[in-house]
Amino acid sequence: MSRPRILIVGAGFAGYRTARTLSRLTRNRAEITLLNPTDYFLYLPLLPQVAAGILEPRRVAVPLAGTLRHVRLVLGEADGVDLDARTVHYTDPEGQGGTLGYDRLVLAVGSVNKLLPVPGVAENAHGFRGLPEALYLRDHVTRQVELAAAADEPKSCASRCTFVVVGAGYTGTELAAQGKLFTDALVRRQPLRAGMRPRWLLLDIAPRVLPEMDERLSRTADRVLRRRGVDVRMGVSVKEATHDGVLLTDGEFVDSRTLVWCVGVRPDPLVSSLGRPLERGRLLVDPYLQVPGHPDVFACGDAAAVPDLAKPGQYTPMTAQHAWRHGKVAAVNVAASLGIGSRRPYRHRDLGFVVDLGGVQAAANPLGIPLSGPLAGAVTRGYHLAAMPANRIRVAADWLLETVLPRQDVQLGLVRSWNVPLDSASPELARVPGAPAQSGTEKSGTEEPR
Structure with missing residues (x-):
């Protein structure tokens, strides 16, 4: 008798944990295939530390083949799902197409950049x-400071040393804090x-930084940022972006060569092509993470609208914490559908959040207890x-070295600006000459930052 085929699409927080848990639960009684554009799981919360030169890139890239036993990895990006034929079509990194069949499907495709119709942003931000974007930004910032140091004109120096981050959510706040x-x-x-210093601006139309988090975390982060010299502007965003700077919604023009777009994310457009009910672009599922009408299809992570049983009528937000927990429940329920164990609904308990603000500073509220300063930094x-x-010892070693040795300030030139366009749905993909590009605007279909 052949083993049932389980296909997991996406190896983000939800997909990676689904694969890892299913491997343990099925004990080789099912054929598990993981479809993902890269051969690693990216630990996204530490990406700002890669851009700031604290962590080496491979520290936040967990190898799939080395950490997922009895899971077959297929490199590729899903671009079509046939629910009736039980197949998923994909394109591999070299542009070749392929098809995978399944008996159980787990859609954990995650999210892509959230673009707004602001003139010039797609071209200049x-x-x-992903890792390529972090490596590009590290090189770019280093280059701007080096060019500014050699500039003869004060205006050119000031422009190159002005860095604008749009979006004061989790990612934007940490990036501005680490970048400064x-x-x-x-x-x-x-x-x-003489008299010039690097200038970082953090913009958001929201009334406060970290608007999706507890107000005490917000106040702590705001205080640390301002004390460090970050120009925090709430209620302000970008009206137009150019090569030489950005026009703000309050009418001010800021001379700058650097615009980083962290306004949030939207569900991967793949789920909108399924023809199933959506909730703000996310695929509607029941509390067991199953797609109604398709008991063989499960969805989890940012692309799934999972009912929040603790808050009737609402859905769990798009955060890494929820995606990681979704993955475990999805695995349990997929296994139960194969006769292994019992299924269970997704329920969660808020364990709090942590925000690394660089150095020894952080904001955290583990189990609802607000912390700041070095203690919050240690908890974070x-x-x-x-x-x-994985990679815990390597990460800890980099942290230790960062406290006793200066950072290596060099440009590696590994990633060029055209390799990381803002409208890319998969910024982590290596761009192979002649291969068709995959972008958020080229995919059909339609929020909060982590």
């Missing part, structure tokens, strides 16, 4: 969703013109070490 420390360290070794790093499925 970069997102912050990074550029301050750069100019200590390469001084700018302890949380990340516990949450990472």
